[in-house]
Amino acid sequence: xxxxxxxxxxxxxxxxxxxxxxxxxxxxxxxxxxxxxxxxxxxxxxxxxxxxxxxxxxxxxxxxxxxxxxxxxxxxxxxxxxxxxxxxxxxxxxxxxxxxxxxxxxxxxxxxxxxxxxxxxxxxxxxxx
RNA sequence: CCCGCAGACCGUUCCAUCGCUACCGCGAGGUAGAGGAAAGUCCGGGCAACGCAGAGCAGCUUGCUUCCUAACGGGAAGGCAACGUUUAGGAAUAAACGUUGACGGAAAGUGCCACAGAAAACUAAACCACCGUUUUUGCAAAAAAACGGAACGGGUGAAAACGUGCGGUAAAAGCGCACGCCGUGUUUGGCAACAAGCACGGGGGUAAACCCCAGGCGUUGAAAAACCAAAUAAGCAGUACCCUGCGGAAUGUAGCAGGGAGGGCGGCUCGUCUUUUUUCCGUACGUCGGAUUGUAUUGUGGGUAGGUUGCUUGAGCCAAUGAGCGAUUGUUGGCCUAGAGAAAUGAUGGAAGCGCUUUGCGACGUGUCGCGAAGUGUACAGAACCCGGCUUAUAGGUCUGCUUUUUUU
RNA sequence: GGCUCCGUGGCUCAAUGGAUAGAGCAUCUGACUACGGAUCAGAAGGUUAGAGGUUCGAGUCCUCUCGGAGUCA
Numbered sequence: 001x002x003x004x005x006x007x008x009x010x011x012x013x014x015x016x017x018x019x020x021x022x023x024x025x026x027x028x029x030x031x032x033x034x035x036x037x038x039x040x041x042x043x044x045x046x047x048x049x050x051x052x053x054x055x056x057x058x059x060x061x062x063x064x065x066x067x068x069x070x071x072x073x074x075x076x077x078x079x080x081x082x083x084x085x086x087x088x089x090x091x092x093x094x095x096x097x098x099x100x101x102x103x104x105x106x107x108x109x110x111x112x113x114x115x116x117x118x119x120x121x122x123x124x125x126x127x128x129x
Numbered sequence: 130c131c132c133g134c135a136g137a138c139c140g141u142u143c144c145a146u147c148g149c150u151a152c153c154g155c156g157a158g159g160u161a162g163a164g165g166a167a168a169g170u171c172c173g174g175g176c177a178a179c180g181c182a183g184a185g186c187a188g189c190u191u192g193c194u195u196c197c198u199a200a201c202g203g204g205a206a207g208g209c210a211a212c213g214u215u216u217a218g219g220a221a222u223a224a225a226c227g228u229u230g231a232c233g234g235a236a237a238g239u240g241c242c243a244c245a246g247a248a249a250a251c252u253a254a255a256c257c258a259c260c261g262u263u264u265u266u267g268c269a270a271a272a273a274a275a276c277g278g279a280a281c282g283g284g285u286g287a288a289a290a291c292g293u294g295c296g297g298u299a300a301a302a303g304c305g306c307a308c309g310c311c312g313u314g315u316u317u318g319g320c321a322a323c324a325a326g327c328a329c330g331g332g333g334g335u336a337a338a339c340c341c342c343a344g345g346c347g348u349u350g351a352a353a354a355a356c357c358a359a360a361u362a363a364g365c366a367g368u369a370c371c372c373u374g375c376g377g378a379a380u381g382u383a384g385c386a387g388g389g390a391g392g393g394c395g396g397c398u399c400g401u402c403u404u405u406u407u408u409c410c411g412u413a414c415g416u417c418g419g420a421u422u423g424u425a426u427u428g429u430g431g432g433u434a435g436g437u438u439g440c441u442u443g444a445g446c447c448a449a450u451g452a453g454c455g456a457u458u459g460u461u462g463g464c465c466u467a468g469a470g471a472a473a474u475g476a477u478g479g480a481a482g483c484g485c486u487u488u489g490c491g492a493c494g495u496g497u498c499g500c501g502a503a504g505u506g507u508a509c510a511g512a513a514c515c516c517g518g519c520u521u522a523u524a525g526g527u528c529u530g531c532u533u534u535u536u537u538u
Numbered sequence: 539g540g541c542u543c544c545g546u547g548g549c550u551c552a553a554u555g556g557a558u559a560g561a562g563c564a565u566c567u568g569a570c571u572a573c574g575g576a577u578c579a580g581a582a583g584g585u586u587a588g589a590g591g592u593u594c595g596a597g598u599c600c601u602c603u604c605g606g607a608g609u610c611a
Contacts, residue, residue, distance in 0.1 A: 005147060019471065046359065047435060056471060068510055079476045082148065
């Protein structure tokens with residue numbers, strides 16, 4: 001498998017409907033400082049996902065008041081995912097349906113890139129289909 | 130020079146690696162990519178949809194004048210008021226400079242003004258003190274009581290019925306006079322707010338209490354709106370709801386048997402159960418035609434998921450020059466400068482710049498400057514249709530003007 | 539992105555522009571009791587979210603800021 005570090009529009013979760021479904025019925029687990037929520041796409045889902053994994057990142061407004069702080073957190077998490085997502089792809093069975101993935105940042109203060117990267121690696125290790 | 134205040138402006142840069150969004154290119158790749166507040170949403174517009182004869186009422190909102198502007202609750206210039214400082218005056222007050230001002234109307238009306246005080250607003254009101262007359266007491270001075278005069282003084286209060294001074298009087302009072310404040314009318318100056326003069330008058334505060342006067346305002350906001358369009362509901366249009374035989378009725382429109390087709394149940398080359406529409410009309414008497422209702426299905430329709438447009442060339446930016454005290458604006462030339470959409474503009478590493486602290490060396494005017502080292506800081510904050518303002522946040526720096534103090538000459 | 543509302547002791551709420559902002563629960567102290575509860579008496583606890591203004595006087599009226607809640611597909 002070719003290792004790619006890109007993170008384009010196709011790999012982002014953009015469907016409002018799928019996001020709503022995630023919050024209602026997604027499976028979740030904790031990998032501090034992240035809380036992971038995920039769910040496979042239903043087979044008849046339209047528009048058909050272009051990638052085997054679609055990811056979104058969120059940071060709560062309650063702990064990070066300013067838009068700048070939230071942007072910073074989301075960029076760090078997205079950057080860590082971009083650099084390590086190929087490891088997740090290796091753990092994914094070939095015949096598995098496409099999945100939607102939500103990474104919620106739940107720490108109370110801003111962390112460094114190293115700490116966020118460790119969290120993303122932990123999250124990939126803990127994932128089980 | 131330092132500090133402070135006011136105003137205007139700037140508000141990090143470079144390299145490497147891995148990325149993101151848009152556009153261009155067949156491709157390799159190339160080009161562009163947050164702000165002064167992008168923020169708060171406090172105002173005003175553009176734009177869009179819907180509504181709309183005209184006028185008024187209600188509601189909301191603005192409030193010295195003139196000007197600027199697409200418009201504004203914004204800005205400019207001016208007027209007036211309050212406060213501070215200085216000067217003049219015996220004082221009320223005036224002038225100059227600075228700062229601030231939601232700055233129409235309280236002599237249209239209504240309400241309110243706690244406590245204290247005699248009285249908080251009817252040409253009002255007599256608590257103490259003041260003055261006169263009468264009576265009583267007393268040698269007298271005077272005291273007490275009654276009646277009357279009188280808002281000058283005291284006291285209360287945030288505020289006491291124009292202010293200061295002189296006259297006047299038994300004592301007093303805008304009662305009279307001079308100066309001053311204020312209102313109305315009028316003349317002059319000014320585009321106007323307003324100012325000055327003259328005449329008449331006499332006035333508590335509160336309109337960010339009700340209210341009066343004058344001006345303005347249709348409603349809803351890009352989740353607006355237009356287009357394409359899975360799904361699904363209503364509506365509209367079309368099609369289907371059977372075949373064979375027997376047989377009843379004519380005052381009627383039904384029934385029976387078999388077959389076909391669909392569905393359910395039972396381990397199933399069968400069996401069994403069930404459905405094959407409802408209501409009505411007829412000039413038809415053929416088991417025919419029409420209407421209606423229901424079901425199924427096709428099309429249409431509608432517009433959800435999703436997509437496209439709106440979406441960045443605009444009251445645009447820069448420069449020169451003309452008009453204006455100024456806000457602003459005319460002309461000419463040049464430029465194109467983010468366009469995302471659960472939401473891009475980044476991450477990591479390394480340099481540099483700037484500031485602060487500590488410290489070493491040198492210079493001189495002895496607390497500053499220059500050079501070097503170490504540590505540390507580098508803010509507030511992220512476009513969401515677009516503009517014009519206001520308000521709030523902000524490390525550090527630059528420029529201009531000014532007050533006071535200190536030091537030196 | 540737009541709109542509406544709210545903010546008063548630890549909690550739940552009052553207060554017409556007018557004295558030192560009041561009530562219940564909770565807290566503390568004392569009494570009662572062998573002890574505790576209940577009861578009785580008393581006390582403490584407030585920058586009325588913050589700042590500025592109007593007024594003689596502001597929790598209340600006006601402006602701005604901060605925080606919170608709700609609502610519109």
